[in-house]
Amino acid sequence: xxxxxxxxxxxxxxxxxxxxxxxxxxxxxxxxxxxxxxxxxxxxxxxxxxxxxxxxxxxxxxxxxxxxxxxxxxxxxxxxxxxxxxxxxxxxxxxxxxxxxxxxxxxxxxxxxxxxxxxxxxxxxxxxxxxxxxxxxxxxxxxxxxxxxxxxxxxxxxxxxxxxxxxxxxxxxxxxxxxxxxxxxxxxxxxxxxxxxxxxxxxxxxxxxxxxxxxxxxxxxxxxxxxxxxxxxxxxxxxxxxxxxxxxxxxxxxxxxxxxxxxxxxxxxxxxxxxxxxxxxxxxxxxxxxxxxxxxxxxxxxxxxxxxxxxxxxxxxxxxxxxxxxxxxxxxxxxxxxxxxxxxxxxxxxxxxxxxxxxxxxxxxxxxxxxxxxxxxxxxxxxxxxxxxxxxxxxxxxxxxxxxxxxxxxxxxxxx
Amino acid sequence: xxxxxxxxxxxxxxxxxxxxxxxxxxxxxxxxxxxxxxxxxxxxxxxxxxxxxxxxxxxxxx
Amino acid sequence: xxxxxxxxxxxxxxxxxxxxxxxxxxxxxxxxxxxxxxxxxxxxxxxxxxxxxxxxxxxxxxxxxxxxxxxxxxxxxxxxxxxxxxxxxxxxxxxxxxxxxxxxxxxxxxxxxxxxxxxxxxxxxxxxxxxxxxxxxxxxxxxxxxxxxxxxxxxxxxxxxxxxxxxxxxxxxxxxxxxxxxxxxxxxxxxxxxxxxxxxxxxxxxxxxxxxxxxxxxxxxxxxxxxxxxxxxxxxxxxxxxxxxxxxxxxxxxxxxxxxxxxxxxxxxxxxxxxxxxxxxxxxxxxxxxxxxxxxxxxxxxxxxxxxxxxxxxxxxxxxxxxxxxxxxxxxxxxxxxxxxxxxxxxxxxxxxxxxxxxxxxxxxxxxxxxxxxxxxxxxxxxxxxxxxxxxxxxxxxxxxxxxxxxxxxxxxxxxxxxxxxxxxxxxxxxxxxxxxxxxxxxxxxxxxxxxxxxxxxxxxxxxxxxxxxxxxxxxxxxxxxxxxxxxxxxxxxxxxxxxxxx
Numbered sequence: 001x002x003x004x005x006x007x008x009x010x011x012x013x014x015x016x017x018x019x020x021x022x023x024x025x026x027x028x029x030x031x032x033x034x035x036x037x038x039x040x041x042x043x044x045x046x047x048x049x050x051x052x053x054x055x056x057x058x059x060x061x062x063x064x065x066x067x068x069x070x071x072x073x074x075x076x077x078x079x080x081x082x083x084x085x086x087x088x089x090x091x092x093x094x095x096x097x098x099x100x101x102x103x104x105x106x107x108x109x110x111x112x113x114x115x116x117x118x119x120x121x122x123x124x125x126x127x128x129x130x131x132x133x134x135x136x137x138x139x140x141x142x143x144x145x146x147x148x149x150x151x152x153x154x155x156x157x158x159x160x161x162x163x164x165x166x167x168x169x170x171x172x173x174x175x176x177x178x179x180x181x182x183x184x185x186x187x188x189x190x191x192x193x194x195x196x197x198x199x200x201x202x203x204x205x206x207x208x209x210x211x212x213x214x215x216x217x218x219x220x221x222x223x224x225x226x227x228x229x230x231x232x233x234x235x236x237x238x239x240x241x242x243x244x245x246x247x248x249x250x251x252x253x254x255x256x257x258x259x260x261x262x263x264x265x266x267x268x269x270x271x272x273x274x275x276x277x278x279x280x281x282x283x284x285x286x287x288x289x290x291x292x293x294x295x296x297x298x299x300x301x302x303x304x305x306x307x308x309x310x311x312x313x314x315x316x317x318x319x320x321x322x323x324x325x326x327x328x329x330x331x332x333x334x335x336x337x338x339x340x341x342x343x344x345x346x347x348x349x350x351x352x353x354x355x356x357x358x359x360x361x362x363x364x365x366x367x368x369x370x371x372x373x374x375x376x377x378x379x380x381x382x383x384x385x386x387x388x389x390x391x392x393x394x395x396x397x398x399x400x401x402x403x404x405x406x407x408x409x410x411x412x413x414x415x416x
Numbered sequence: 417x418x419x420x421x422x423x424x425x426x427x428x429x430x431x432x433x434x435x436x437x438x439x440x441x442x443x444x445x446x447x448x449x450x451x452x453x454x455x456x457x458x459x460x461x462x463x464x465x466x467x468x469x470x471x472x473x474x475x476x477x478x
Numbered sequence: 479x480x481x482x483x484x485x486x487x488x489x490x491x492x493x494x495x496x497x498x499x500x501x502x503x504x505x506x507x508x509x510x511x512x513x514x515x516x517x518x519x520x521x522x523x524x525x526x527x528x529x530x531x532x533x534x535x536x537x538x539x540x541x542x543x544x545x546x547x548x549x550x551x552x553x554x555x556x557x558x559x560x561x562x563x564x565x566x567x568x569x570x571x572x573x574x575x576x577x578x579x580x581x582x583x584x585x586x587x588x589x590x591x592x593x594x595x596x597x598x599x600x601x602x603x604x605x606x607x608x609x610x611x612x613x614x615x616x617x618x619x620x621x622x623x624x625x626x627x628x629x630x631x632x633x634x635x636x637x638x639x640x641x642x643x644x645x646x647x648x649x650x651x652x653x654x655x656x657x658x659x660x661x662x663x664x665x666x667x668x669x670x671x672x673x674x675x676x677x678x679x680x681x682x683x684x685x686x687x688x689x690x691x692x693x694x695x696x697x698x699x700x701x702x703x704x705x706x707x708x709x710x711x712x713x714x715x716x717x718x719x720x721x722x723x724x725x726x727x728x729x730x731x732x733x734x735x736x737x738x739x740x741x742x743x744x745x746x747x748x749x750x751x752x753x754x755x756x757x758x759x760x761x762x763x764x765x766x767x768x769x770x771x772x773x774x775x776x777x778x779x780x781x782x783x784x785x786x787x788x789x790x791x792x793x794x795x796x797x798x799x800x801x802x803x804x805x806x807x808x809x810x811x812x813x814x815x816x817x818x819x820x821x822x823x824x825x826x827x828x829x830x831x832x833x834x835x836x837x838x839x840x841x842x843x844x845x846x847x848x849x850x851x852x853x854x855x856x857x858x859x860x861x862x863x864x865x866x867x868x869x870x871x872x873x874x875x876x877x878x879x880x881x882x883x884x885x886x887x888x889x890x891x892x893x894x895x896x897x898x899x900x901x902x903x904x905x906x907x908x909x910x911x912x913x914x915x916x917x918x919x920x921x922x923x924x925x926x927x928x929x930x931x932x933x934x935x936x937x938x939x940x941x942x943x944x945x946x947x948x949x950x951x952x953x954x955x956x957x958x959x960x961x962x963x964x965x966x967x968x969x970x971x972x973x974x975x976x977x978x979x980x981x
Binding site: 128129130221282283284285286317320331332335336338339366369370372391392 | 497499500502503506513514515517520522525526527529530532547580582583584586587590
């Protein structure tokens with residue numbers, strides 16, 4: 001249908017024309033009107049406490065204590081279970097968050113601005129590895145690190161970013177792709193490039209060398225530091241593509257540990273959900289499939305703009321995550337994703353694919369027609385709250401979301 | 417010379433044929449042997465063989 | 479239970495964490511191993527290993543050290559696993575040998591891989607064929623649809639869409655085409671030349687193109703239109719476009735149009751269009767009575783006649799005299815009947831034309847106008863001409879051109895049928911066809927009885943075909959099968975023998 005093709009070209013153009021820049025770090029309450037006390041934003045489509053998985057509940061309890069809405073984890077859990085907390089998806093507040101994706105009012109958020117369409121998107125700061133809230137961790141060490149991010153690291157890095165005049169993100173991604181990153185399971189190159197660009201500004205704006213060293217080391221020790229910036233970038237690039245009538249391009253993919261949800265340009269704010277699948281991958285020593293939680297996080301926004309599993313060819317080392325796949329087969333993931341997308345992004349090319357651009361613009365029609373679903377590179381959380389990451393792997397988006405969305409588009413356009 | 421502005425089906429006879437093969441794989445080798453460019457599609461029924469969905473997709477222009 | 483933990487630390491040995499996780503899994507699978515880990519010795523990794531009881535007390539590791547840790551039931555098991563891990567680490571990496579060839583799953587993906595693609599050859603089951611053809615047309619591709627069992631409604635809408643887009647929609651049920659030397663579906667390797675063919679019939683196109691090619695002339699292109707293109711419902715959409723295409727093709731001087739007799743309205747339209755053409759035409763409506771054609775056209779009711787007109791009147795197989803050959807045949811079984819077992823549908827139709835014209839009473843499962851439709855057990859006195867490519871024989875089985883054994887049962891029965899004097903057969907060669915149909919046939923008939931009917935065959939093919947026509951003919955002749963230069967002459971010989979049966 002011409003209406004659909006035209007709408008898709010428009011949606012695609014809006015994604016590709018984005019000019020994402022990291023401009024600041026600001027506490028959530030100053031960025032989001034309506035983000036009140038006893039309100040928690042979470043990853044994925046809407047969900048109630050009753051249906052939340054273990055790590056999500058663990059993270060919620062930790063976030064409640066962190067904000068001081070309860071004294072300890074037990075009373076925090078009771079508060080959440082008794083309906084004392086309002087839950088909303090990050091996506092409803094212009095934000096994204098990895099894994100459990102906790103966002104509350106005092107957390108410092110990256111602010112990424114899309115200069116082309118004057119919109120903004122937010123994401124919390126990556127906490128590093130080990131016990132962390134995004135994997136459901138909630139003990140004292142987790143809350144202590146969050147407090148340090150809020151009180152020390154956020155203000156220091158925010159000041160440096162403001163002084164730099166903002167950091168252009170598209171060029172970092174382009175370089176990262178040529179250095180083996182796919183921006184979901186591997187952000188080693190992008191994190192390093194970012195540190196290289198921001199370190200002088202941190203030095204210029206710092207008043208205390210010990211703190212500066214601590215902050216530089218925090219970035220330098222976390223290979224995934226850039227992931228959260230890439231996620232906010234994904235959100236800021238896809239938001240302008242939303243709400244183009246007739247368009248069958250996916251603008252959101254995310255999961256909350258229970259459901260997988262997508263939104264489609266032509267269908268606006270409607271969610272199409274299906275039970276989320278288990279990731280397949282490799283486990284850290286001492287853990288196995290039986291410890292794994294179903295997949296979580298807003299991070300699939302990077303796949304929505306052609307990175308992560310879609311850019312696997314750029315990161316052959318990551319391809320090993322599927323277990324059986326050889327690095328030499330990484331290109332097959334990218335080629336397969338090329339079958340369900342409408343274009344390539346010429347600004348983000350992959351050397352190993354003869355500099356083909358990353359496959360961009362997931363078309364729900366192509367997904368349902370081919371039966372090829374988006375592949376998402378993901379971390380695997382322990383199913384119990386508070387334990388953290390136990391592995392990494394690949395998860396497939398459930399086909400049912402896309403089937404529902406195709407029927408909804410057809411009905412919206414009066415096609416039966 | 418062929419009329420460059422004529423409809424495509426007239427130009428087909430003047431140009432080189434390059435084929436996408438959807439179905440019987442045996443046809444691929446024959447074309448290869450004749451030096452004709454051919455790409456074989458690893459075909460599966462549309463929409464997993466759900467005829468209702470396949471029809472809907474066809475109308476939506478897949 | 480006693481547990482042994484062994485650690486090995488490689489200073490400054492970096493490996494990607496993914497590669498390390500894969501190795502960890504391999505080592506953990508070794509006999510006697512409880513747990514294993516290969517990790518870079520960062521503080522967080524060291525903590526993970528300590529928590530898992532994999533790191534010995536006092537093991538000093540740094541971030542750029544590789545730690546190999548094995549927990550096993552026994553010391554030897556731990557040692558073996560550790561040695562294996564070290565061997566794996568030091569093993570040179572293969573260079574992409576596991577890389578699997580990637581294949582696109584859709585027409586659109588194929589076009590992305592190879593943007594030069596301009597034609598889709600579609601042979602998927604009929605239920606899905608129309609949808610695939612629509613996708614191809616949407617992407618600006620010409621289509622040859624080999625699939626059958628596509629509704630008339632779909633055929634019409636596809637052909638209208640193709641016409642609007644200036645694309646050629648060949649088929650459904652298009653068995654053959656040759657475009658610029660490219661054999662599409664069942665096609666023969668032909669001499670290139672100045673004669674174009676428009677065929678609503680696959681084997682008809684193959685017979686005429688092979689006869690022309692073997693006679694020393696050549697084919698420019700053969701365009702298939704599908705068996706129903708000249709029906710009233712379709713109105714000859716593709717046929718008319720094919721005439722346009724040949725009109726502007728400098729390679730083509732003469733065009734042969736081959737079809738079953740069209741609907742009269744469609745025939746009128748098509749013949750009028752032929753009259754406007756700058757090229758000369760041969761019109762072959764198989765089995766139609768002599769009809770008025772425009773001044774630039776000649777008419778033939780048979781394939782052989784059409785080939786001869788295309789050759790400017792040069793006769794096919796002039797040296798072959800059916801009467802003379804018949805008189806040389808040693809045994810002429812007394813039954814008097816003819817049974818034709820055809821792989822080619824149009825060859826079966828041509829046989830009906832020739833036998834009927836010779837005054838024989840004929841019945842067929844694919845009866846042309848004027849011929850009685852075959853009913854099992856009825857009309858015992860009539861010659862039976864059977865199209866084995868018809869649905870009743872091919873449902874759930876390959877076409878007899880691909881798998882000649884479809885003909886076996888009927889042939890065995892015919893060989894023992896005392897009512898028959900002659901069995902008529904065809905062999906279709908070329909791309910897509912069976913690799914050695916003569917071998918299959920001669921094995922089957924090798925032990926036929928003394929009184930078996932005379933076997934007469936024609937071979938549709940060329941010397942350039944993969945099966946090599948003359949080699950196939952020689953095999954048949956060595957097995958005592960009489961081979962005629964064309965299907966029409968095989969039929970004439972059959973009549974000559976049957977009419978003198980018992981003499």
